[in-house]
Amino acid sequence: MKPHILDFSSWVLNEDKFYQDKLNDLFWNDLNFDDSVRSKLLQIANDFYLTFKLDIPIGDIELTGSLANYNWTPKSDLDVHVLIDFSKINPDLALAKKAMDGQRFVWNLRHNVVIRGHDVELYLQDINEPHVASGLFSLLNNKWIRVPKYNPPQIDERDVEMKFLGIVNDIKQLESRMKNIENPSDAKDLHGHAEKLKGKIMKMRKEGLEREGEFSVENLVFKKLRNEGYIQNIIDLVSGSYDKIYSE
Numbered sequence: 001m002k003p004h005i006l007d008f009s010s011w012v013l014n015e016d017k018f019y020q021d022k023l024n025d026l027f028w029n030d031l032n033f034d035d036s037v038r039s040k041l042l043q044i045a046n047d048f049y050l051t052f053k054l055d056i057p058i059g060d061i062e063l064t065g066s067l068a069n070y071n072w073t074p075k076s077d078l079d080v081h082v083l084i085d086f087s088k089i090n091p092d093l094a095l096a097k098k099a100m101d102g103q104r105f106v107w108n109l110r111h112n113v114v115i116r117g118h119d120v121e122l123y124l125q126d127i128n129e130p131h132v133a134s135g136l137f138s139l140l141n142n143k144w145i146r147v148p149k150y151n152p153p154q155i156d157e158r159d160v161e162m163k164f165l166g167i168v169n170d171i172k173q174l175e176s177r178m179k180n181i182e183n184p185s186d187a188k189d190l191h192g193h194a195e196k197l198k199g200k201i202m203k204m205r206k207e208g209l210e211r212e213g214e215f216s217v218e219n220l221v222f223k224k225l226r227n228e229g230y231i232q233n234i235i236d237l238v239s240g241s242y243d244k245i246y247s248e
Contacts, residue, residue, distance in 0.1 A: 017073065018220055019152050024072050026116045031144065033063070033137060037115055041080055041139055048107055048122045049082050052100065059083040059127040061140040067118065069135035069148040071214065075227045077121040080139065086126035093126065100124045153215040163204075163221045170197055171230055174237050187244035194237040201225065201234065 027034050045061045065079035066072040090096040104124050113120040125131075135148030174194055181187050201222065208218025225231050 018071055018155070018215070018223065020070050020072060021150070021152075023070065023148075024067055024076075026118070027067060027078075031147065033139070033142070038139055038142065040115060041078065041120065044113060044120060045080050045082050045122065045139070049084075049124070051107055052103055052124065054084065054089065056084045056088045058140070059085065060138055062131075062145065063137045063139050064131065064133045064135065068133070068137050070150055070152075073223070073227060074117070077119045078115060079121050079123065081123045081125045081131075083125050083127040085128065087128070097126065155215060155220065156217060159217050160220050160224065163217065164224050167197075167201065167221070167225060168230055171233055171237070175233065178237060178240060181241070181244050184245050187241050191238065191241035191245060194234060194241055198234050198238055201231070 022028075023031070027037055041063070042061060049058060060083045062081045062083065063078065064081060066076040067078055086093050086096045086100070089100070101124075104122065108122060134146065136144070136146040138145050174190060174197065177186075177190050181190065204218045205222040208216030208222075213219075222231075
């Protein structure tokens, strides 16, 4: 039997659609970004940057990710990157990045900004780091750096669904075991299995991205798991089982 190849151009908008026939019109009018949203994002990005207390000029503030492209979903984030020269923080770029990532994580954890139903996620990026996104928009300069091209992929829909349901079944089995934990030994065993499943999911996504890019079956399975809350469920299983190991 031939695989069912999915033609994205025929889909109606729904949670599972990974490619659209236009940019998200909550933010875009053709290729022009909404001025009021742009002003908000620039203010948020500036406030975010001030928390780092760095005396380094901002090189650019950019919107990237799926909301600067055709592969957005109703749960896509507004990914805003503030670009600076990390070498002016520390010549050891890896150390500088690690320090900045820690502060970035705390900021995003403490703030939950939502614009028109989409979360705003802030990043601090080294201006010398190559950015391979196929859609990249400068919020600071209000112009495209890289205009995305409409190029609908073909996806084996059944393969995505089969892999997705298999992982969901694994997660639900672990959740069922979580309800019946009676002692620290059971909790330790469950914790190990939850960590293993989490690692399997992340490895699957990484290998898919490296092999076929963002529209690999594995990455689409990951996005479906994330969009439907199952990634959070596995994270909760890992942390919850850990707590039960040591609780009395």
